[in-house]
Amino acid sequence: MNFSRREFVKTAGVAFGAAAVLPSWVYDAHAAGEALFNVNKDALADAALATAKRLGASYADIRINRYRLEAVNTRERQVLNVSSGQNFGFGVRVLVNGTWGFAASPLVTAEEVQRVTKEAVEIAKANAPYQKKKIDLVPTPKVVGTWKTPLERDPFEVPADEKTTSLLKINEAALGVAGVNFVNSSMAWVNEQKYLATSDGSRIEQHLVRGNPSFSATAVNRTTGDFQAVNSLREAQSIGYEYMSKHDWAAEAKTAAEHAVMKLTAPSVKPGKYDLILHPSHLFLTIHESVGHPTELDRALLWEANYAGTSFLTPDKTGKLQFGSKIVNFVADRTQKLGLASVGWDDEGVPGQEWNLVKDGVFVDWQTTRDLAKVVGRNKSYGCLHADSWGSVPFPRMPNVSLKPAAGNVSQDDLVAGVENGILIYGRGSYSIDQQRYNFQFGGQTFWEIKNGKVGGMLRDVAYQSRTTDFWGSCDGLGGQSTYEIPGSFNDGKGEPGQSNAVSHGCPVARFRNINVLNTASSPNAGQMEDDH
């Protein structure tokens, strides 16, 4: 399923000077308010970079970005909100005396660019006396290019009434199921128009689009006071409005509603050890938390120690630690089709690329940026720098991290057939993992009993808890390409100040042996279970 970079709408070339002729700005020519954002970015960038250099910066970059967001929220037969937002501004990052400084403003004018650049330098200089180890960067080739998310239909050209009609149709499908009382649905569309100029001479323009349709159906038993909800299984993707027609959302809503009603009377799971079959709609988040985050090099180097945490992986374990069973292979990939973290280049001009993180079960590599790569003696970055806004400091963020499918044509039924006593889990539920990514606990949306190789009835109140390397070590079956999906998370938080990143995790259905399962229904001794060690 990996997507060749050649298939992307992309032009690229090596620039031999900052004055190289650039393609025109990639704004959608029909977008509302287009003329409002037509500034001379190259002239502003030249001024910022020259000022930074004059004031002593050894490296500088400026990002001039515009973000558009459309969101629609509904419940039952009514529209709660339709909103359209846009946000335009620039941020200047400087490296002075081995210390970073950053400043940003929404006033995209020549005077403000000068003021903000000076402010970034002042910040770096104020902090430099306390910089014990100077920041340095690995080199990256100069580049001039543009890149766009491939899409068939621009969501920002779709009228609001088409969007509300689409969501109300989803709601109606769910409400048509007897016993369903409530349904919420929403869609959010984001368009990032990003310009980057670096003191290395790179000039890059990118046009990224992503969408996040979702719904939730709730059934309430008024007599018992019980209620159960089932959310959509489809997740956010880098895709245009065609997402709404390529997937039958209404049919899925009807099924979800039926499952919500079924959940009210489903038996509560008996805690204990089970084999698990995890569908991609669920497994992607387990990958995100237990593989994506611990392979971030900034965590291993304690840069996230005060917030998101560190990692059980450390540089000395590279190429040595048995992360999972031999069938487990994870790739980091910023070029994957539909991947939320797919780009042409990262926010410091490093090309989107694919590399191995775990190969044949062994942890082999990290996610890096130009400053991180330098710390561990590498000579190139894998291109993981990202900022969620013109006003945010770019810092290491996760690429798409995906689990490779089995080579053969292995179906979900094939994996289920090998399970005597297990549970099949769909959808993202509650998720929690410790700050070094050892101990995790994940719920889901729907849970199905597996007995003697066959999927049986629904269960409820299921969560499983394990330790990362034990869990991936217990993986003894992967589905083939036909079971592969690319779900993703629209909002992954990290950093201080907190930033949000969108990232995908392609994966097939997969089987795990002998995993601790909890019952999450609360009682005075809720969640009591065997220790996992």
Added chain:
Amino acid sequence: MLLTEQETKAFTEKILSFVKADDVSAGVGSDKLSHLRFAGNNILTSGNRVSRNANVTVWVGGKRGAASTNDLDDASLKDMVERAQKIAATAPVDREYMPTLGKQEYKPVNGYVESTANLSLSDRAKAIGSIIADCEKNGVIGAGFHATRVQAGGSLSKNGNFEYERSTNVSLSTTARTSDGQSSGYFLRSHFDTAKLDTKRIAEEAIRKALEGRGARTIDPGTYTVILEPQAVADLMGNLGFLFNARNAEEGRSVFSLPGGKTKLGEKMFDEKVTIYSDPWNAELPGSQSAQGGIPAQRITLVKDGVVETLTYNRFWAKQKGKEPTPGPVNTVFWTSGQTNTVDDMIKSTERGILVGRFWYIRPTDQRTASSTGLTRDGVWLIENGKIAYPLRNFRFNQSVTQMLGPGNVLMVGRSERVGGSEGGGSNASLLPALKLKAFNFTSQSEAV
């Protein structure tokens, strides 16, 4: 760049002048964020960001449209209004429309301090440099985050209600790790007045916890008596106020729901030592002068001596149910009408229990019981015979927060102090005490440090 009251009025009046609609609400906001992040006893990143934004909601023939922009020039504001009106033109009728408010009287809160807004770069660098030096002196690896934020803005409705508010916040968190990676301490505090942020205490507490946490041992998970420091209480209770939603309760999908569409309003659902209220004018924790829907905020009590006293109604749901909309909550204050105890008192009175400094990665597992899972982090100790016996490795818990505060489970309550949830990084705060709880469910171990 920060909007004054006069500018706020001028911008919102201008937005309204661009609108042709039956009803309109327009708002503008501005903020300045200044931050410094350090890690590995080294400066990591630091920056300033200024921003402004405008938003408008219009209703045309009962149809609603909303739009926003961060450019406040005339052309952008007109474009924003056009986008909102275009959405309203094709939207279905807004069934939950409530006319915008007419003129309201707000009693100002005092959450703005000029010196917080103007903290100098050199003073901040010096303070962080001092923390790094303390970490080095004690042989620990320090990381942390300092942020100041100033916000100002307001709104104007077509029916004549104008409001303007501004606020400041400064926060500092520090994590100290021993060089062998086997122990870690953390401390976070925030205030609207930078003079009242005790940076020395924050660093000392983080370092102390890291040093005293060395040699952590493993004990079996299970149900234990616990003493939760205020930080741990903040991490668990950060979202508790949102649970008191009347509509969810009456629709049968809340921890406050009872069979047959009834609710637990008036029930003694919590221990009698528990009182939770919101007070916009609390001197230590100023809230907003404006509650949901723009109605003037008032002091409201959610739980009084264990009894659920208020479920919150928004303007629409209040009208449907013939109630008054609830003027809050705008902050959270935990208080007890009984005696308060220090953490030392709590330890001395405990035969066997666990002291927890912080929780992390808390996520809901069952809305019906307000249950969550999460982990301890940065300091856990075993208490035996009235004394701290030794540090422990971390645990995962599965616990209902309402059962945790339930009748008979709250043994002692400390004096409340200003503290914010650590996942929020100091951007928000409540007034919360340390708590001694009879039973708390730890369900597995975590080797994470």
